[in-house]
Amino acid sequence: MVEVHLWGALRPIVGGAHSVFVDARNIRELFKKLGEDYPSFEPHLKRGVAVSINGKIYRDMWDTELPGDAEIYLLPRIPGG
């Protein structure tokens, strides 16, 4: 079980909470379970969400592990110029 912090635009989906607990070992499981538990997450996940794990930001790799004590944030996927 990991605690996943949400940026402001995602909080209405979970009733205003700043974080949710999810039973997930990696990013793929995290996205899958968020989509199952909160269907309104789906459009955000489809558009792309980045995952910060202990300050390192991952954009794509599903098999990236989520250590149980890690600090995890969902963040918008940043575009570049």
Place this chain on the structure above:
Amino acid sequence: MPLDTSFVARKFKQIGTRPLRPDGLDKVTGRARYGADYNAPGQLIALVLRSPHPHAKIKKIDTSKAEKLPGVKAIITSADLPDLTNGDRGMRDMLENCMARKKVLYDGHAVAAVAAIDATTARKALKLIKVDYEILPHVTDVDEALKPSAPVIHDDIFTDGVEPKPAKPSNNNKRATFGHGDIEQGFKDADFIVERSFKTEQTHQGYIEPHACVANVNPDGQGELWVCTQGHFVYRNQCAALLGMDISRLRVTASEIGGGFGGKTHIWTEPLALALSRKANKPVKLTMTREDVFRASGPTSSTSIDMKIGAKKDGTITAAHGVLRYHGGAFPATWAEFGAMTAFACYDLKNVRSDSIEVIVNRPKTAAYRAPSAPMAAFAVESAIDELAHKIGMDAVDFRIKNAAKEGTKSSYGPVYGPIGIGATLEAAKNHPHMKAPLGKNQGRGMACGFWFNFGGQTCTDINVTPDGSVTVAVGTIDVGGSRASIGLMAAEELGLPYEQVRVVIADTSSLGHNDMTDGSRGTFSTGMATVAAARNCIKELCKRAAKMWDIPEDAVEWVDGMAKPAGSNAGNFPPLSIKEIAAAAGNTGGPIAGHNELVADGAGVSFATHICDIEVDPETGLSRVKRYTVIQDAGKAIHPTYVEGQYQGGAAQGIGWALNEEYIYGKDGRLQNAGFLDYRIPVCSDLPFIDTMILEIPNPNHPFGVRGVGETSIVPPLAAVANAMSNAAGVRMTHIPMSPPRVLKAIEALKKH
């Protein structure tokens, strides 16, 4: 072979040197082929009919007279581009931006396109197309668009990110919040507070090369596109999706690029050229004019920002709050969100909040512009920080050093920082000779900090050893700033070969797997990572072939300084084999020798910079001139320092232009008034001093050579650095960018009256 991407300290032999760029000779002699330099046999010339109205219903388009004009081979409207986007809002908006459907949404929005035997005929045909518009009320200002009285541009946009979801549509497509702590309490704890509102006007990336392409679609469904782009794989995918083609059927070859800076990260006219070619069964060339580029490509947002920052007498910031409104042009976007994420990222703040409000206006679809959204946020934050330092009576650099984020700081956007470089850039600025240089009459000095994320992404590289032992490297990221030289250096370093023995080319989309674009400062970081991995795979193969030549086990060969050498007790005693000797025998040892790698590059690491600016202001006219400018930024490891310096200087130059001159000016009629470089003034060499650079090298732990992206951060601090210098030179706090002479003079005269 998966790559261990961890940084390992080593003594480099070629990294950090400054060889000539491989594309240099062609560029300085005019031989380089840009988008408009491509031609195909029998090609048609395409032109686009654009709306003169900022907001109108398209009641009817009559192309019948134009179709009868001799020499006209195809005309398309939105009817020729059916919506195949299957509910994907982003792709649907892209389609609608390429060609208006039921409504035109901004001055310059495409409504039809013609392909004819020459430009003269195409121009005549455009005049024969009759469009019946029903003009609608429009809004082009970011604040006006949020007022209840504003015309609602899309009736299916309901503000996202708020609960409950609004019942009425509006021009505010999304809200979001970042931050932590208790800002109300933080402001109560403050001894000094600065609270101001800021505006920044819309600017264009100002790339020299207008968008251009040649498209060819055959009746068998196969297509080719030659185009200037920052991401030919992305262009391929987007065009194929909008035209209903299998991606593999469309081959895209990227031209040299005359600048992009974010503006060539998604498609504009390319689907029109492909659709015209498909309809005419001929190759079609479509080149935007400069006016087209201004009116109908993707400039950055104009913004409106409220900023409030409080601090104690000892200089500790107690609270910071920003409300950021950015527009996405005529389509929903999330540019304010990125501004809100970056705004306070330089500082260690106990109580911080940034609120983003996304706005839709009747302007062209906004695109990324170098560290998109960060410069405007930094302008507001760094102006307020500077003013607060003055109020407290602290030196502006010391105030920032006292509050700078560091390893372990909870960032304003959420995560806790690992090792970061803001402190190092500030210390370097404090000790830089620029800071101690004397100032002349009417001159002032300012400084500011900036932050950008950087990222990696999907990348792959092919290395091929040719029969004579020289090496080609095929990459899929467009070279926008010298990356072919950087990649060549990295390949040469890893292979142990001279730089001159390695040639790097940008492969077309049928030759490599998908590569993400050159954006997010990712080119050298990501492709460098894939190239190092490909080189290591290539070395493994070279050792295997040497083992066959010596008839010894593979693990008894090591690669040292570009040679295979026997190693270990089971190796035997052989003289080293050069890559040339191994390549010459390749036909007898297993065929061509290559190394390949594909990866998702993560761990780009965040980036910080500090800039120092001296400016001179003429109090009689408000005209200002930057006299000296210094950029200090962490590169992780500068692979080719000249091109790192070039990125620092280029970003600063663009930022100075944004700060002082550049702005989209719309008339009350909603039409762009200054769609050309005569009236939209970007700085040229004679406007700027030589921009000094200082490269800090704090290795990125997530890259084998320690590389960090360097392309974008340098545009973040200039708006504020120039504004702070202006404040110190003329005594006026400018809150509206650009600080053009009339605005500065008005502020100076207002100051005199008080």
